[in-house]
Amino acid sequence: MSRCSLLKLNNSTRHVWIFHRPVRPGRHRPVSVLRAMDWLLRIALPSPATPPVYAAFLKSQAPWALDRCHRFMIAVFLLCSAQAASAEDWKDTAQIHGFLSQGYVNTSDNRWYGDSEEGSWDLREIGLNASIRPVPYLQLSGQFLSRTAGRMGNGEIGVDYALLDWTALSNADKRVGARLGRIKNPLGFFNETRDVAFTRPGIFLPQSVYFDRVRDLMLSSDGMHLYADWRLDDAELMLQLGVGKPLVDVNVEATFLGREFQGDLSSLGPVWMGKLAYERDGGRLRFALSGVIGSLDFQRGPDDPPPPFLESGDIDFELLIASFQYNEEVWSLTAEFLTQEVVWNDMGTIYPSRNPGQGYYLQFDLRPIPQWEFFLRYGERIPNTNDRDGSKTEMATGAPAHTQFAKEWVLGARWDPTDSLMVRAEYHHVDGAAWLSNREIARKDTERFWNMLAILVSYRF
């Protein structure tokens, strides 16, 4: 028996009362859309009163009109009207937040975030977001973002995220729901808020794992995510699974293709991502495993190098990040490890068939006095583990060997003079140029050993 036939009303049950639906004896009461609407309306209305408008409407309708879709739409419409009647309640849930960060970068060599050898102010992030909860189980949020990052970001205002978050089930033990729209990719500990300076573990995210060169590909995607949280005794387990269309920009082209071609690089099919996180004791111990799988399609342009050097083909990429954090009151230890695989399919002879890459970092944070934090970090990035010292790449392409690895030590400090203001300073010593963007500096012009001093001031509200 189909669900629709179970929901059809015969003459004896024609008059349906939302909270007092009669059930014929001997029949099992089906889990029906009516009960779902029951639940929705009970939450929406301040008192469990049968909405007379709805009851009267149902009385007037013939059974054929009360099929599943109609009932659901009626419920949603009434929900919205019910909320409009008590407009003050849901309007009170509206929140607006934002941030403004400005940084200064000075490097001994190379170019990072602009002309950094001369001192670059091309580090700016401005964001404004809004969110509202018309009912407890729905949140609508969106954020505009403008990011200036040397030649990797031109300060254009874009939609960072815009989503609808629906919590289907929420109780003391678990929470299950879905998100729809442009959603930040839940990769590692920091990807979801990577442009928000006061949520980062330093002025820049550890480039060994969160390389800015392919930021847009990793940042967010347009699609749908499902999430589930389970609350255990003193721990929490969180799962997120998502599918979406990624954003592909010139930085992604430059990274996956090595340079910009006339041809077009676009997403091929959906990108799948997932994150499993475990937190114990309110976040004293945190583990996470996250990953993304996707493909890009490349169409050669007429002015691009001809076959067999360059051909139209596709690129498959997979990233997996394992994350760990331990937090004590005065100190914390964070470690993340990335493994990635990029496969060039039928792209021509200038591309290897595959590059397995790795990156990791280890960071120690100290909070000896209120408002102050200090950290020490070591990170390494190897884009191709088959060529750790870069010698094979140098022989094949002439690009300097040191562009195939980057090892860094970072020492930094953070001061929060007020709740809204943050000041950061850090010093990097880097061996290698793997995470420099070839849009900012040609590989042959990079120096192997370089240092960086960076300062950032950030205001939030």
Next chain:
Amino acid sequence: MVCLLFSRGMSHYIVLARSIGNPRLVPSKLISRVSLVVLLGLLSQPTSGQALAANFSAGVETINRSVTRALFYMRLREWPNGIPVKVFVLPDTHPLHVRFCRHELGLLPQRLRRTWDRAVFAGIGQMPEQVDSVQAMRERIASTPGGIGYLPEGGIDESVQPLEIK
């Protein structure tokens, strides 16, 4: 534990000092006792001193720690009876907020703030409402359906429902 170690250490020192034979090294009984009392005074942790309080419409009287965390992490948004949760907090530097975070949630205010930021700036959560004083906290909890916050132990009155953490 520290007091026990201190007193044992003190007694060992006294025995050693006496064995050396220099009377000036041996602290008098008065000094030993005073130092122990002072140490006890310095080390004594303040009693937890704060309690959870909720609006009566929430319909709960006891709560467990994982639900407390879920509420203050803004992950649990409605009470079992369907009333939306409204969380109130004091500023990050307010001593009551610091004590509450440490004792009931087991973390520093900065970590709680970062948990909120990670959700708010990814579009998947909202901030709790910040109030300026304990008096304002009490008034908002009492007058907001579904409200929850924390007050000093002596500050709970009949206008709010105290919640016992199991």
